[in-house]
Amino acid sequence: MDKPTLDPSDLPTQQSTGPGRQGSAGKKSRRRLLLWGTALVGAAVIAAAFLRPHGQSGSGGRHARQMAADVQPVAVATVHKGDMPVELTELGTVIPITNVTVQSRVDGYLMQVLFTEGQHVRKGDLLALIDxxxxxxxxxxxxxxxxxxxxxxxxxxxxxxxxxxxxxxxxxxxxxxxxxxxxxxxxxxxxxxxxxxxxxxxxxxxxCHVIAPVDGRVGIRQVDMGNYITAGQTNGLVILTQMQPISVIFTLPETELGRVADRLRSGVSLPVEAWDSTNTRKIADGAVSVLDSQIDTATGTVKMRSIFPNQDETLFPNQFVNAHLLVNTEHDVLLLPTNAVQTGPNGSFVYVVKPDSTVEVRDIRTGTSHGDSVVVTSGLKEGESVVTDGTDHLHAGAKVTIPAASDATATQGGDTAAPAAGQGRHHRRHDTAGQGDTTGSPSGSPSGNPSGGTSGGQPQP
CATH class of the missing domain: 1.10.287 (Helix Hairpins)
Structure with missing residues (x-):
């Protein structure tokens, strides 16, 4: 019986069972694990997409966030009625009604000086004695x-x-x-x-007995006792200035001459306030006394003199002041903070806050302005709210929110305007200062556009 013959190819070889085959199997295993991991991640992403709430997914969520970001916090003020003074502010100079250089009328030695520098003297008082x-x-x-x-x-x-x-x-x-x-x-x-x-x-x-010709205040003496003086010598003995009352002379533009002259001819006393050179502090109150007889052709102005009692001598000769001349007072007119007025291609406009908390661009016409307030002649009604701060990114239809502090301040400003209509211009100026508080930003800072310019942006379609 023959023995079966083994084919050498059927025998396992050392190459088939060596390390090369084991490396190939490991790579395949890792590849399978990677594919399974990718499939699981994809399934998780799809599941998360389907299981996430509908309101927070896609364009709906982005739209909601965009709408929330478009709401602009603003400060507002209420249009109210009150009194508006028609006031002119002009540069003036304090000029004494009487300013005398006390001179000697005879020649001789100055035997006595009977005044003290800076002393207030009366008419007829003996000032000096000549030999x-x-x-x-x-x-x-x-x-x-x-x-x-x-x-x-x-x-x-x-x-x-x-x-x-x-x-x-x-x-x-x-x-x-x-x-x-x-x-x-x-x-x-x-x-x-x-x-x-x-x-x-x-x-x-x-x-030889030098006496005071008027009431007033003497300045620094120019000659000491014992000197020989002559009649009419330069600088005299001393300068005597009348301090009470005193006048302020200021110039009025010829364009304003008509209505000022009409008021003077009617017998009405025109009040004048003297403010300091920085126009921030009121010094004294007076009234117009006379209008000059001709216009200066070089400047196109006419001079006016106003008289001030100057009991406390706050006005000093040759002092520069700002004269505030009250020509008239407009009663029961619509008032608006000046920083609410914007300027666009069609002129002045404001942003009006509607009941649905959106803004409307409203063209207006303005009249007399004074301080922080301006008269609105057309375009607004009493009680409407207008934006005074936060106009940088506003446009027609924009959604706004009014912080509680700004809203309370605006309401308070509208309430305080009522008594101003019957209490005169000083109360009105106080109220407009209160209105200036309503124009602050929500954080309480002042408005970034106090001049009412175009920084609030142009109206957009």
Whole structure:
């Protein structure tokens, strides 16, 4: 019986069972694991997409977030009625009504200075004394001459009376009587000259006593005691300035002359306030006293003088001030904060907040402005709310929100406007200052566009 013959190819070889085959099997295993992992991740993503709530997925969620981001916080103010002063602000200078350089009217030595620098004096007070002795000597001389001439005149009059009796008796020549009459007249003239000289010397002695011509305040003395002074010398003895009352002279543009002159002709007193050079602090109150008689052709202005009592002497001569002239007061007009007014291609406009918390672009016309308020002549109604701050990204139809602090402040500003309509311009200015608080940003900072310019953006379609 034959033994089966084994084929060498059927025998396992060392290559088939070696490390090369084991590496290939490991790679396949890792590949399968990677494919399974990818499939599981994909399934998880699909499951998450289907299981996520519908309201937070896709374009719906993005739209909701975009709508929330489009709501703009703003500050608002309420349009209300009140009084608006028609006021002109012009540059002025404090000018004393009377400013005197006290001069000596005679020559001589200054014997006494009877005032203190900066002292307030009254009219007629003695300020200085000049040596009177030279004038007293001349006075005595002229008085002696006068007495001598008066004695001659008396003798001539007695002789003239005797000659007149003799001429009636034809006991003397007529020419002698006539000559005596002329001699009496000549001596009468001489006596008058002597009397004038006496009076002149008395006057010179009076001038040696320098007195205050007006009430006022003396400045720094220009001459010390003991100096020889002359009549009318430069700078005089001292400058005397009337402080109470005092005037402010300011210029008025010729374009405003008509209505100011009409008010003055009607007999109405036009109040004037003097403010400091920075126009931030009121100094004094006064009234217009006179309008100049001609316009300055070089500047196109006319001068006005206003009088101030100046009891506390807050106004000082040659001080520069801002004169606030109240020409008229407009009563019961619509008032609006100036920072609510924007400027666009069609002119002035505001953003009006509607009941649905969206804004509407409203074209308006404005009138007189003063401080933080402006008169609205058309385009708005009383009680409407307008945006005063936060206009940078607004457009027609934009959704807005009003912070509670801003809303309360705006409401308070609208309530305080009512008494202002009947209490005069000072209360009105106080209310508009309160309105300025309503224009602050929600954080309480002031408006970024106080001038009411275009920084709030143009109206968009």
């Amino acid at each position: 009177t002795r030279p004038y007293e000597v001349l006075l005595a001389q002229y008085e002696g001459q006068l007495a001598s001439d008066m004695a001659q005149l008396q003798q001539a009059r007695v002789d003239n009376a005797r000659y007149q009796r003799l001429i009636r008796q034809n006991s003397i020549a007529a020419q002698t009587a006539v000559d005596q009459q002329y001699k009496v007249a000549q001596l009468e003239g001489t006596v008058k000259v002597d009397q004038a000289q006496v009076d002149n010397e008395k006057l010179q002695i009076t001038y």
